[in-house]
Amino acid sequence: MKRFGSLLLVGAVSVSLAACGNSGSDNASTNGSTNGSGNSPAANAGDSASAGNKPVTLNFFSNNADQTTGQGLVEKQLADAYMKENPTITIKFESVSPDQQYQDKLKIYNASNAMPDVMMMWSLPGLMNPLIKNDTLMEFTPDDVKDMGFQPAALKAFTSNGKIYGLPKNSDFLVLYYNKKIFQDNGLEPPKSEAELIDVSKKLNDKKIVPVAMDGRDGWPLFLWFQNEMQRSSGSFQTLTDAVYRKGTFKDLGGIQVAAKMQEIVKAGAFGEGFLNLDYGAAKNLFVQGKAAMFIMGEWEMGMGSDPNIPDDIRGNIGALPIPAGDKGANTDLMAWFGGGYSVNAKSPHAQEAKAFALWMMKQDNWAKSVWQSGVTFPAQEFNQYTTDQQSSLQKELADIFTNATTISGNVATDNLQSDDASKFTNGIQALTAFKYTPEAFVDLIDAAAEESNKANEAAK
Amino acid sequence: MHRMMSDKRTIFLMMAPGFAVFFAIVFIPVFVSLFYSFTDWDGISAYRMVGLHNYRELLLHDPVFWKALRNAFLLGGAFLLIQHPLAVATAMILQYCGRAEKALRTILFIPSIISGFVTSKMWVQILSTQFGLLNRLLDAVGLSTWRQDWLGSSSWAIASIIFVAMWQGFGYAFLLYYTGVKGIPQDLHEAARLDGATAWQLNTRIVLPLLQPVIRTSIILAFIAAFKQMDTVYLMTQGGPDNSTQFLATYLYQKAFSINLYGYANAISVLFIIVCLLVTAALNRMGRQEVGEF
Amino acid sequence: MARANPAMNRKSPLGWPFGIVMAAFAAIQLFPLLWLVDYSLLKSSQFFGASILIWPKPAQWANYRIAFTAGHIPRYLTNSLVVAAVTIFLTVLLSMMTAYVLTRMKWRLSSFFYTLLVVGLIIPLHATLLPNFFIFKQFHLLDSYGALILPYVAFGLPFCTLIFCGFLQTVPRALEEAAVLDGLSVPGILVRIMLPITRPAIATVSVFSFLSSWNEFIMALTYVRSELYKTLPFSLLQFTGQYSSNYAAQAAVMTVIAIPSVVVYLLFTDQITSSISHGSVKG
Known part of the structure; x- marks a missing residue:
């Protein structure tokens, strides 16, 4: 059945393209591979x-x-x-x-x-x-x-x-890169908890510095942040898995508090203005140009510490922090996946x-x-046996975060969502952080999406 | 004359090469699309026939589809009411620019020459909330209250996209009209001048009516361009935030490739073609009434 | 006909305020080119800075060196030129013939075929990628100039034919009637009468098909995989890794892509007016 489409095509165009076909096949056999x-x-x-x-x-x-x-x-x-x-x-x-x-x-x-x-x-x-x-x-x-x-x-x-x-x-794992110089110059301490993050954000905003550069346009970094927040609020990565596999609803598993917390962090100006239209490059650039004090992203950006395209006074001052602790989740609980x-x-x-x-x-x-x-x-x-003294300090800080992690999320349960439903999640998070949805409305939406995905996955089995 | 102009052999020989290519590459895939629109193919594994399921979902349960359609109409409307009148006026005015005419007609087309990749990046930077030129300009002239999250808030994002799309496509619209204005026989200009017509009269009473066929074509083209709007949106907002700037083509692309709903995406493309056909037919009918043959 | 442009002899009816408006307008339209060239001469680290234009000092010409070597510009440029030239030639030829038949010749299915063309205009390119990949694979057309030229011509055809149709409708029929009396055949009319008259339209169509093939990316990405046939937009790819971006080299590549477009446009745009001053349009 699957071939039907191509057969139809072949029949229909064979007349007009027959000549091309001949000359083309010589070409194909020479670089056949x-x-x-x-x-x-x-x-x-x-x-x-x-x-x-x-x-x-x-x-x-x-x-x-x-x-x-x-x-x-x-x-x-x-x-x-x-x-x-x-x-x-x-x-x-x-x-x-x-x-x-x-x-x-x-x-x-x-x-x-x-x-x-x-x-x-x-x-x-x-x-x-x-x-x-x-x-x-x-x-x-x-x-x-x-x-x-x-x-x-x-x-x-x-x-x-x-x-x-x-x-x-x-x-891969999620971290908070920070610009040590900005923190020093403004007499601030790197945030270890969400409360500190909110406090630091307010102070940085007063100085017209974006607290955390966030790629809000692509959706997936926001999605990772949401998954992380589920853990920070409940104390376990399992909560998210349970909700996705419908062992409970997001509503019952504290989803509303998570959504409210996210709105609180956004309201405190943690991501600056207009982060929903910052793409990856723009968010990263806010940070490496010294316009943002922190940058939430995966460990793969550790190359920033040695990238000649980044101004010298910033490159040497980049450090890495674990994502701040929440009410229950500690900052040694690491969102990490393969x-x-x-x-x-x-x-x-x-x-x-x-x-x-x-x-x-x-x-x-x-x-x-x-x-x-x-x-x-x-x-x-x-990889530890390969570490030499050539490794940058940023690389070492990241390695510390990784090795000091007490629990690791492993591959996130939301990977199992149908892609259509995953995009509903993403859009929902964008709408939530733009204050177009209330936490309640948001949780209803993701519960519906997770339910739908679960049904589809069950049916597929 | 008449016999020669209806000679079947000549007609066939002249039509065949173009339509052969056109059918093979543009038309046949549509039938393939039609076929897949009745399936639940994800683009990778085997598929099942699902009848009209995709269409039912789209029309009855997919608010994003309707939003994309609404955005297409908004953009088409903006082309029709803002971009094209401006383009016609510019094409006419340019004749009175003397030596600057040549330079101007090149410069006006420059945004259309440069790939959308570049211009979109530029506008994203200009419209950026915190460090963009526009907001900083507003600050500088004391209009800080007018600052907006131009691309990040749903309502402004669609307005910004429409503006940039109009700006980007202006060169094309202008060029079509300019060619039309230049194609009008000089005798008519001279005759009108001898009759003592003013430039205004010349342009409104002679040039404008003669431009009617070009205007009709251009407006249909503009509406279709509005429906097919892809690059600018994709590069500036990816249809976001929260689908507020989704257009049919971006939605189709997203469903087909990012979300793996190839069958569903094909249903979008079939509906897309049908809607475009209806709009084109309607525009054609409206336009035709005003045009006389030579 | 001594003076080409009747308007040129007149005083502008609008005066200097209108001059200022046009100048401002021109400045806005010219800005992206300026912006692009400026950025191609900066360091990547100066991007996303505070001001929209930064004076490059010193100018980073190395960006262009990187663009040419790491971006394989010489080879891709040649490919782009070949593809564009053949695309323009075929598009002009085919769309002019088609348009002539559709507007001037009398046959029953004329309006049907016209409608088909309009429908063709509507078809979204992204819906054809996968089916066409099948077709090209079956005919061993993948990874060849043909895999680029054929779709470029096919997708350009409806648009360009409509431009010719629109233009031909403004051309009085009297000329051809005289030519027929002189014993010219249809191809004769096309070459002798229509070719000179439609020069503005030919120029327009050429510009359109040049630009669309020059900047086209998604089809090239889909149908071509070997170095032999890659076109210029592929150079950009060399510098747009998702996780690390050499923005300056990117801007240099984009400048290299943009400059020929401007030059080609200048060349063709001359044609638009020259045909008029030659007085070939005389009703």
């Missing part, structure tokens, strides 16, 4: 022994367009090293950024059977589950990953029905070679060591 599985000799699929001496091209689809810095650079360096060790293997990169565009293109490739061999993957059920159902993702056995130092929770994020479908590449990783296309004629490469690249001594020592990100593997 770029067209995926369609026209490559499928005979030696999975036969890695015989492929040892045949040249193989692997397509690596990445969300890092810029290969001169960050994870893009690490990917490229490791691929280059692998090609040197294995002269018969060529790794070709295709990068699309930003992430949304990357995911769009991945869907198009999947729909047309043109999937790359190795690809960046997010452990989002909405993205991964359909691919798993389709048998598109290669399975990794526990043996494959046994000595690679992965954190068990990270592997779990990529596990579905007991099988591992991706190699996690980073540990988002990104790499998956291999099981349907590729070079699936085995691709898998071998992915496993090699993610070896602790390759990936974890490279990203940690170059200060790019927190790997999803043990």
Whole structure:
């Protein structure tokens, strides 16, 4: 049935395009590998022994367009090293950024059977589950990953029905970056609790400094903040999970107080004016230009501490704080999750070679060591043994927050919301923080969305 | 004359190449869309036929769809009542600018030349609440009470988007009319001048009526552009906050790709096409009554 | 016809206040270009600063060097030029023929096909991405110049045909009647009579199809994956990572994309007036 659409098309346009088709196919066979599985000799699929001496091209689809810095650079360096060790293997990169565009293109490739061999993957059920159902993702056995130092929770994020479908590449967690100089100059202490945050915010606003730069436009940072607030208010990350899986309603589990608290923080001017239309870049820039005292974002921004594009007097003064404690949740309770990783296309004629490469690249001594020592990100593997005195102070402060955490949220339950309902949550939070909804109305909305998602998920099972 | 102008072979040969490309790439996908609009495809896994479910949801239970439609009409209305009258007037006035004419007609088109990526970024910066040029200007002239969260509050955001979209598309509207004004035979100008007509009379009584076909086309184009509005909105607000600046095209894109409701998105695109057809037909009818043949 | 523009000989009926209004208007429209060039010469760290325009001192020409090397501008620029040139040529040719048949020739389905074109104008591009990807894949058109040119022509066609139609309706039929009496065929009329007369429309259509192919991104991103065929907007991608952004190099790339557009527009815009001063429009 699924082919119906394309068959229809093919029939209809074959007359007008027949001529183009002929000339095009020559073209395709010369760079056949770029067209995926369609026209490559499928005979030696999975036969890695015989492929040892045949040249193989692997397509690596990445969300890092810029290969001169960050994870893009690490990917490229490791691929280059692998090609040197294995002269018969060529790794070709295709990068699309930003992430949304990357995911769009991945869907198009999947729909047309043109999937790359190795690809960046997010452990989002909405993205991964359909691919798993389709048998598109290669399975990794526990043996494959046994000595690679992965954190068990990270592997779990990529596990579905007991099988591992991706190699996690980073540990993500939410922190509050702060500008030490602004705090010193104004005689302020970094906030440890929400009450202190509100107090500091009022003082900073009086001095025309934005307290916390918040990317309110994209929705997901607000969403993370909401999830964090659920914990801070109730004292457990489990509360959110319970509400999402309908073991109780948001209303009964204290959702209204959480919403009211969020409004209180916004009202105190913690995010300055107009944060709902600050996107990622704009929010970050408020902070790195010294116009905002704090910046709420994930650990992946630790590169700020060494980014030459940031003015010197700010770069050296960036520190990291845990998200302030709430009524019950402590500031050692950490919102942390495992988002990104790499998956291999099981349907590729070079699936085995691709898998071998992915496993090699993610070896602790390759990936974890490279990203940690170059200060790019927190790997999803043990990394402490790689710390040298080259690491920036910001990196060390972040590592402290991570290792001092007493409880960790793990992958957030809201990942299991249907994407449509997740966007209702996001829009609801925007409306709540714009004071268009009362806390009660907001909680009714998210309860309805969670209920709907739960029903859909049940039906899918 | 008549026989030659209705020769089937010539007609076929001249129409075929264009329509072949057009059908293959623009039209056939619509039928594919129509097909998928009856499914619950998420863009990745297998799908089921769900009949008219998507349409029912859209029309009866989706306030965002109606909001997007309303925004499209608001923008179309703004094009019709503000942008186009200005563009016609500018096209006429430009003839009286002497040496500056050439420079001006280039400059006026510049925002349309530069990619929407650039101009959207620029406007976001100008309209930014705390550090934007506009609010700082208002502060500077003592009108601090007029400061607004231009893109962050629902009501101002849609107004700001309409303004920027009008500004961005002005060059195109202007160019169409300018071409039209320039295409009017000189004899008519000369004859009118000999009859002692003033510039005002010349423009309102001769140029304006002759521009009617161009105006009709341009207005239809403008309405369609309003419905298809995508880049400016996507880059400036992504349809937010809380869907207040959602347009049909952004909503369609969001549903199809970000939210994985490909079937639903196709139902949006089918309805979108139907609404556009109705509007175009209505505009066409209104316009046609005023135009005479040569 | 000695003097081209009748209005030029007249004194402006509105005088200097109107001059000021036009000047202000022009300044507003010119601003984005100025802004862009300014930012392309700053350091990334100066972006989002307090003032909207900052005097670049010293000018950071290195941004352009980075744009050219890391952004692969020479190759992408060549691709963009090839794609734009072929797109313009095909669009003008096809839309002019189609428009002529639709406005001048008498046949039963004329208004039906006209309506189809208008419908085509309406079709949202994003609804066609996935189906077209299937089609192109089936015909091995993915990752080729064709995968860009064909959709650009197809999506430009309705719009450009309508522009020609609108223009042709303002052209008196007397000219062609005389030509037919002189024994010209339909293609003859197109080349000898219509080509010179419709030069303003051709210029307009060329500008439209140039700009739309030059700045187009979403289709290119979908249908092209190898370096060989990538067009200029891909350069921007090199600097717009989600988590780290070299804003200055971004602005430099955008300037490099914008400048040819301005130049091309200047070239074509001359055509718009020159055809009039040549006196080819004489009813």
